[in-house]
Amino acid sequence: MSILIAGGAGYIGSHMVDSLVNQGKDVVVIDNLSTGHKQAINSLAKFYFGDTRNKEFLRDVFKKENIEAVVHFDAFSLVPESVVKPLKYFDDNLVGIITLLEVMKEYDCEKIVFSSSAATYGIPDKNPIKEDFPLKPINPYGDTKVMMEKIMQWCNKAYGLKWVALRYFNAAGAKEDGSLGEDHRPETHLIPRILQVALEQRDHIDIYGNDYNTPDGTNVRDYVHVLDLVDAHVLALNYLNDGKESRSFNLGSSTGFSVKEIVETARKVTGKKIPAKIAARRGGDPDSLVADSTDARKLLGWKPKYDDVYKIIETAWIWSKKHPNGFDE
Numbered sequence: 001m002s003i004l005i006a007g008g009a010g011y012i013g014s015h016m017v018d019s020l021v022n023q024g025k026d027v028v029v030i031d032n033l034s035t036g037h038k039q040a041i042n043s044l045a046k047f048y049f050g051d052t053r054n055k056e057f058l059r060d061v062f063k064k065e066n067i068e069a070v071v072h073f074d075a076f077s078l079v080p081e082s083v084v085k086p087l088k089y090f091d092d093n094l095v096g097i098i099t100l101l102e103v104m105k106e107y108d109c110e111k112i113v114f115s116s117s118a119a120t121y122g123i124p125d126k127n128p129i130k131e132d133f134p135l136k137p138i139n140p141y142g143d144t145k146v147m148m149e150k151i152m153q154w155c156n157k158a159y160g161l162k163w164v165a166l167r168y169f170n171a172a173g174a175k176e177d178g179s180l181g182e183d184h185r186p187e188t189h190l191i192p193r194i195l196q197v198a199l200e201q202r203d204h205i206d207i208y209g210n211d212y213n214t215p216d217g218t219n220v221r222d223y224v225h226v227l228d229l230v231d232a233h234v235l236a237l238n239y240l241n242d243g244k245e246s247r248s249f250n251l252g253s254s255t256g257f258s259v260k261e262i263v264e265t266a267r268k269v270t271g272k273k274i275p276a277k278i279a280a281r282r283g284g285d286p287d288s289l290v291a292d293s294t295d296a297r298k299l300l301g302w303k304p305k306y307d308d309v310y311k312i313i314e315t316a317w318i319w320s321k322k323h324p325n326g327f328d329e
Helices: 011-022 055-064 079-084 086-106 140-159 190-198 226-241 259-270 294-300 309-322
Strands: 002-006 027-031 046-049 067-072 111-117 162-168 170-172 205-208 220-225 247-251 256-258 276-279
Touching (some): 011 027, 027 055, 067 086, 111 140, 190 205, 220 226, 226 247, 226 294, 247 294, 256 259
Parallel strands (some): 002 067, 027 046, 067 111
């Protein structure tokens, strides 16, 4: 029996594939490489190039492989792009999950672990954020994640599909040996952008606003290491295998760090000056987003190993130094 990783060439997906292969699992990867990198896929996994919106492609994979469960990372995820290209996001993210679920149903595959997002909450009224807070996304990307969760909920009622949705906060870090890491084109995440300044690939890092209602005026976010996210996915698969109730879980460190704190920690990790400039606020950025991940810790048994933001940035720095141009090297 195999585990299918949809989007297994991407940042979190490739770390998931690597972890499962190293646990001796039979892993099948599907990816159209629109944002992922084939070089990131562990060579012991089976790779099929194709799009989850293509039903015949998916049927061919399910015919060839004995798939017992799916882990889904396959979605466009750039918030600003989703605002200017909403149809691209509704097409790829929603059509992709619907087609995949249809084929899963055809082949009696009844378990899926889904990569969701803190973007489902929009701008919360308070922190830390619990799973029962209202889902009020403020961009098309967040809307697609809410809709994808709802689609799985209805499939559960209609067909008995068992699902877990993991709502990440800010994924960060890399595999400790520097063999896997974050390589987005363009790069939009704060920590790799800061490290590009340390590598002298950027002149400075922009801090978007310093007048937020936070201790130092800059946005506060909850950073969680990519390998801790991977561990949560494995635990979610075990949770479903044990016949537990389908539901969503928050994944975060439950500790917030401001942009200024992240920049200063990166200076300590790298030993570089890392110039920073205050820029105009970006629309729709909440003051603070911090997860309450109590349920994941209690019900999944999740115990994050990287609860120190210095260590998280350090692993990302090892990757950045080894691969300054990402997977192109």
